[in-house]
Amino acid sequence: MIQVELKRIKTEAVTAVGMGTWGIGGKESPDYSRDRESVEALRYGLELGINLIDTAEFYGAGHSEELVGEAIKGFDREELFIVSKVWPTNFGYEKAKKAARASAKRLGTYIDLYLLHWPVDDFGRIGETLHALEELVDEGLIRYIGVSNFDLELLKRSQEAMRKYEIVANEVKYSLRDRWPETSGLLDYMKRENIALIAYTPLEKGSLARNPCLAEIGRKYGKSAAQVALNYLIREENVIAIPKAGSRIHLEENAGAMGWRLKVEDVEKVRGCV
Template sequence: MKDMKVIGDDRVTSIGMGTWGIGGRETADHSRDGESVEVLRHGLELGINLIDTAEFYGAGHSEELVGMAIKGFPREDIFIISKVWPTHFGYEEAKKAARASARRLGTYIDLYLLHWPVDDFGKIEATLHALEDLVDEGLIRYVGVSNFDLELLKRSQEAMRRYEIVANEVKYSLKDRWPEDSGLLDYMKRDGIALIAYTPLEKGSLAMNECLAGIGRNYGKSAAQVALNYLIWNDNVVAIPKAGRKEHVEENAGAMGWRLSKEDRERARRCV
């Protein structure tokens, strides 16, 4: 798959697979875990190499499912993101949380993020330093943050001692363009920091947008694919829609390998 972006020194597909809410039990006797693992494996088979998870998702169960899904695939071909929850911020706590995540995944973590900011910057700084040491230990490969605004991102960059912050995962969609309006996207682009866009389809609402569907017909694409392509049009943006069903993963993959024209991208902005 040729539609790739850069995180750190690695190349990842412009569309990844999110794992918030995957797995778990619908009824007392029916588990969705097997289905969720198969969906993730299907995405890997399609060539999507980026999977996003976190210790907070299903109290670590999503990480376990990711660990199951990647078995049999060359590990070096997959880029796994996980996150430390704020209750585990701090030097020792963050290292302990990362080790627990790696155990659930059954492997090292490519990119480890601070999941949400906290008011106490001292805790953020201690956590960043812990992650730097984890890079030295080989447990994680890159350090990043999530839900950090521009001011906090800059402050966090200044706190780093040996490594760089390579990514910031934030909510970004056609409907919620705050990274554009706040200057965050432009700053990250200039600094070579990847923006990982979560909730890129606004929980499916953009997939049902008739205006976007009209634009998509010019390309033989769906409304969802237009909404995702709007985001990955930016050189430093990857999107991580939820990997809920095989057909959704296939549709998401179809958002790659082409680009909206500048005119249609502007039209898409007016659709929401």
């Protein structure tokens, strides 16, 4: 597996493709009839060696975190990397701490990386939240702090607001079809700062997996269109892609996006496919 180091995390690495859990845990099945299927999919991904799981308190009103907690039972916790997020309604010093503790309880474990899920207009609330998370690092409830959906200016302001620790990741929408992190300068800045970019919706809800141009390029490597689309993202050493943890077949395909690299001459061809 290709692994990447997060900023100033010197002793560990995470796989360049992780497992996203948006839509897992009640949203698509209010009667929870698909819970067992979701847990088994996550466990299969872990068995394949994918060690990062991304979740949030907002997903399934916390139920997704509960399913992640169930899925990781029996695995070596120190080999896993769990990401969760605090929703803007829980921003603020005391509310963020309470939310993090609730997430950790649902997960049944500490949180490796805790993110501010979405920005708000009041930067004071963002700053308060970041400072609360710094104290939670000291308490051992979370290990690292990050943000999500922050543009370049807001990322820089957040970095400046930190008192003791640093921003190690920014989770944003990024795919071959939606390359705004490249065009906005965000990706280049994060590379210089050695901040991990966690790319959600990397396959554009499956549409890139059905792209015939990507499939044609993939044949050169013995790979699928989806694997080409994911490899395009993770060819950057600081990028982690988190496609949804769906079926066993999709998880196998996602894992197969790692361990090889698009040739330079094919990168522009890939961009031209969308």
